[in-house]
Amino acid sequence: MNPYSTQCIDTDDLKAVQQALQGAHLAQGPLVERFEGALADYLGVKHVVVCTSATTALFMLYHALDLANAKVITTPLSFVATASMLLANRATPIFCDIGQDGNINPALLENCLESGIKAVVSVDYGGASVDIEAIKSFCAKHSLLFLSDSSHAFGGEYCGAKIGGLADASVFSFHAIKSITTAEGGAIATNDGALYTRLKLLISHGVEKNGWDTEVQSLGFNFRMNELQAALGLSQLKKVDAFIAKREEIACLYDHLFKDNPYFTCLHATLSPKIKSANHLYPILLKPHLWEKKTLILDMLVQAQMGVQVHYKPIHTFKLYQDLLGTQGLPKAQDFYKAEISLPCHTKMSLEQATDSAKKVLSILKSVAESC
Numbered sequence: 001m002n003p004y005s006t007q008c009i010d011t012d013d014l015k016a017v018q019q020a021l022q023g024a025h026l027a028q029g030p031l032v033e034r035f036e037g038a039l040a041d042y043l044g045v046k047h048v049v050v051c052t053s054a055t056t057a058l059f060m061l062y063h064a065l066d067l068a069n070a071k072v073i074t075t076p077l078s079f080v081a082t083a084s085m086l087l088a089n090r091a092t093p094i095f096c097d098i099g100q101d102g103n104i105n106p107a108l109l110e111n112c113l114e115s116g117i118k119a120v121v122s123v124d125y126g127g128a129s130v131d132i133e134a135i136k137s138f139c140a141k142h143s144l145l146f147l148s149d150s151s152h153a154f155g156g157e158y159c160g161a162k163i164g165g166l167a168d169a170s171v172f173s174f175h176a177i178k179s180i181t182t183a184e185g186g187a188i189a190t191n192d193g194a195l196y197t198r199l200k201l202l203i204s205h206g207v208e209k210n211g212w213d214t215e216v217q218s219l220g221f222n223f224r225m226n227e228l229q230a231a232l233g234l235s236q237l238k239k240v241d242a243f244i245a246k247r248e249e250i251a252c253l254y255d256h257l258f259k260d261n262p263y264f265t266c267l268h269a270t271l272s273p274k275i276k277s278a279n280h281l282y283p284i285l286l287k288p289h290l291w292e293k294k295t296l297i298l299d300m301l302v303q304a305q306m307g308v309q310v311h312y313k314p315i316h317t318f319k320l321y322q323d324l325l326g327t328q329g330l331p332k333a334q335d336f337y338k339a340e341i342s343l344p345c346h347t348k349m350s351l352e353q354a355t356d357s358a359k360k361v362l363s364i365l366k367s368v369a370e371s372c
């Protein structure tokens with residue numbers, strides 16, 4: 001089975017982890033600091049804090065920015081953690097519908113305004129940046145924080161600038177199947193020094209050190225990354241541009257092989273030239289006459305050894321969210337869910353495998369369309 005995404009680990013990664021395992025420190029140590037510095041350099045931001053996952057990164061970020069009891073505009077088309085960490089902070093998500101690219105639609109943000117909103121949290125769906133200029137100017141106009149869950153987009157760019165320094169703070173995931181991996185892991189990038197100081201306290205029990213004396217003025221946790229993860233991250237970071245180039249090559253090949261097909265459109269082929277996607281996903285969107293056949297199509301693709309997935313069931317349609325917030329209609333996100341299938345796209349795939357996958361997809365869709 002060729003999965004929709006998987007990690008790429010080489011002998012340098014193995015050596016780096018083995019060396020770290022034999023080092024003097026396993027938990028906190030110099031590699032964690034070095035990884036944070038290397039990430040800040042790569043992203044072109046002042047500060048990076050690494051932690052155990054993007055989920056804990058989101059939790060800490062919302063907590064550090066005091067979003068408790070606030071309302072926050074966010075996207076329904078994401079992994080559930082983007083919104084559930086708001087709930088964990090007793091904040092209320094206000095879901096804004098999406099545009100053609102699967103990202104929050106800036107033209108609909110004004111409709112979401114109500115009293116008590118403090119922030120916008122966007123997601124770079126599939127690895128392609130949101131419309132930074134539009135969201136930034138909306139946030140500036142209404143004095144809102146602009147936070148980015150860029151878990152799909154490490155290494156992606158907007159107008160030639162790396163995603164990571166474009167919002168007030170950006171969150172990344174180093175989960176096994178993201179651009180680069182530390183097995184599990186996450187990071188927050190920001191140019192805000194005061195926010196950085198608060199995050200450093202939150203991540204490690206709120207303990208402030210002053211010589212031999214320690215003080216705790218605020219609640220903290222242990223969400224720290226360890227030295228083994230940082231060693232793997234440093235080694236993976238050296239290869240990120242090659243990883244992204246490979247994913248882009250596969251995405252362009254798919255675009256070419258699927259051009260003008262009668263069954264679906266390819267999200268990657270429609271991206272604005274301003275955007276360089278990290279291609280965490282390669283989403284295709286079935287044409288409406290095939291929506292009711294999607295389960296059958298997914299089953300047939302899996303039977304053909306393709307590890308396809310669906311991203312995402314919109315968060316506002318989950319039972320927890322309906323119980324808390326009531327039933328909402330966000331037609332674009334709901335249609336996207338009816339149409340979307342993520343095809344295999346990752347660094348370990350060959351172009352031959354991609355060509356083979358494309359042929360399977362077209363032949364399965366042909367047979368399903370003919371039986372309609």
Ligand SMILES: *Cc1c(COP(=O)(O)O)cnc(C)c1O
Pocket residue numbers: 052053054055056078079081082123149151152172173174175184185186
């Ligand atoms: C993967 C992902 C997360 C969660 O990342 P973890 O590191 O697994 O906690 C959050 N948001 C989005 C958009 C993701 O894709």
